[in-house]
Amino acid sequence: MDPGQLRYRVEIFLPNTTQDTDYGDMSLSTGTSYYRFSQIIHKGGDSGEENSVEQFQKVLKFIFRYEVFFKAIRETGLIKYEGENYRINSVRFRGGGNKCYVEIMGKTFI
Numbered sequence: 001m002d003p004g005q006l007r008y009r010v011e012i013f014l015p016n017t018t019q020d021t022d023y024g025d026m027s028l029s030t031g032t033s034y035y036r037f038s039q040i041i042h043k044g045g046d047s048g049e050e051n052s053v054e055q056f057q058k059v060l061k062f063i064f065r066y067e068v069f070f071k072a073i074r075e076t077g078l079i080k081y082e083g084e085n086y087r088i089n090s091v092r093f094r095g096g097g098n099k100c101y102v103e104i105m106g107k108t109f110i
Contacts, residue, residue: 006037012035012079014077034069036064039063040062058084058086059105062106066102074088
């Protein structure tokens, strides 16, 4: 991966999650934001269901240079790009040594 390919500035938001002891529900609160540059690959669209409503999904693949904080990314994280929030679906670590990079798949409902 060439450094010139990392040209899109995105915000990675990792909320703090706590479990309510009474009912077992998870609650999200303010967390940490990271601003990083990434390469973005549009993976097309798909239809999906959210809250029993059929909607169109926009799918992007974000590629970042590896940093230690990427190990803390969970499925509850969000990536904000061009005013849209993308929910993190998967995180893959590729390469090795100083050529390691991270691929994150994100989906948003439109």
